[in-house]
Amino acid sequence: MKERSLGDILNETFVIYGKGLRGFLLIAFIIFGPVNVLTFIGPKVSLQEYLTTGSISGSAVMFYVIAAIVTMVATTTVFSAASTGVGQLVAFGRIDIGACFLRVAWRIYSLLFVSFILTMVLVVGIGGAVLLIPALASFAFLLFASMALPVSIYEGSKYLTALSRSFGLVKSNWKRVLGGIFLITMLMLGLALVLAVPSLIFVPSDSEGLQILPTAIQYIVGLISNAAAVTVAAIAVTLLYFDLRIRSEGFTLDKLISELGVRAPGQNNTNSLVG
Numbered sequence: 001m002k003e004r005s006l007g008d009i010l011n012e013t014f015v016i017y018g019k020g021l022r023g024f025l026l027i028a029f030i031i032f033g034p035v036n037v038l039t040f041i042g043p044k045v046s047l048q049e050y051l052t053t054g055s056i057s058g059s060a061v062m063f064y065v066i067a068a069i070v071t072m073v074a075t076t077t078v079f080s081a082a083s084t085g086v087g088q089l090v091a092f093g094r095i096d097i098g099a100c101f102l103r104v105a106w107r108i109y110s111l112l113f114v115s116f117i118l119t120m121v122l123v124v125g126i127g128g129a130v131l132l133i134p135a136l137a138s139f140a141f142l143l144f145a146s147m148a149l150p151v152s153i154y155e156g157s158k159y160l161t162a163l164s165r166s167f168g169l170v171k172s173n174w175k176r177v178l179g180g181i182f183l184i185t186m187l188m189l190g191l192a193l194v195l196a197v198p199s200l201i202f203v204p205s206d207s208e209g210l211q212i213l214p215t216a217i218q219y220i221v222g223l224i225s226n227a228a229a230v231t232v233a234a235i236a237v238t239l240l241y242f243d244l245r246i247r248s249e250g251f252t253l254d255k256l257i258s259e260l261g262v263r264a265p266g267q268n269n270t271n272s273l274v275g
Contacts, residue, residue, distance in 0.1 A: 001253050004243050013236045023095030027081045028227030035074040036223050038067050076115040080104045082234035091257045107152050113159040114148045144170045150241040154259050169244045184236045188229050195225040
């Protein structure tokens with residue numbers, strides 16, 4: 001394993017995505033398939049009423065809170081499982097989907113806690129954008145904590161240790177990480193815009209009756225968009241994490257294999273490997 005430029009990391013992101021496309025899609029579809037149904041059973045009328053009248057029913061508020069929690073759990077699970085898949089591809093050339101989810105289950109509480117903290121800090125940063133100091137503090141925290149999820153996945157660290165370890169890794173290379181996160185964010189925005197075009201074309205009408213085709217197209221496009229955005233982000237962040245460890249501590253392929261071998265039950269079960 002060798003040091004890479006940010007351009008090399010982005011290029012390898014798509015190489016790995018193409019190599020493990022089937023595995024990454026299965027990981028994402030298994031989780032996002034059921035979760036995305038929430039988009040179409042939600043109280044859209046209540047949301048429209050809120051936008052026009054400023055009021056919303058308690059049941060609608062409860063639905064949106066539950067939907068937000070479910071979405072956070074699903075996104076964290078897919079990101080973490082896809083991150084594990086990156087290590088498997090680098091180390092073994094294949095993805096063991098079962099081992100990916102077993103690894104996520106092994107540190108699920110720490111992963112969810114870290115994700116919750118990052119989400120809350122992001123909300124504070126966006127919500128307090130008019131206040132310069134809180135916004136800068138929030139985004140600085142997000143930058144230095146950006147490696148916490150891969151740390152927990154690969155090094156087995158619990159949430160506080162994972163956050164501390166992330167700060168340590170990023171501290172000496174924060175400019176590089178900032179550039180990497182910026183490029184990844186721009187990449188995600190570009191993917192989102194491209195994948196959103198079909199759903200904008202096939203918007204269900206407001207007329208009564210079941211709009212089967214437009215609704216089905218919106219569901220499929222939303223599923224593909226979520227799958228692509230989260231898995232590509234997971235690949236890029238994981239490769240950036242590997243690069244930080246290579247630069248700071250001479251991270252090697254043998255070390256990666258050792259961590260995967262110890263931390264991933266069923267890793268040697270080649271019957272479940274997906275190319």
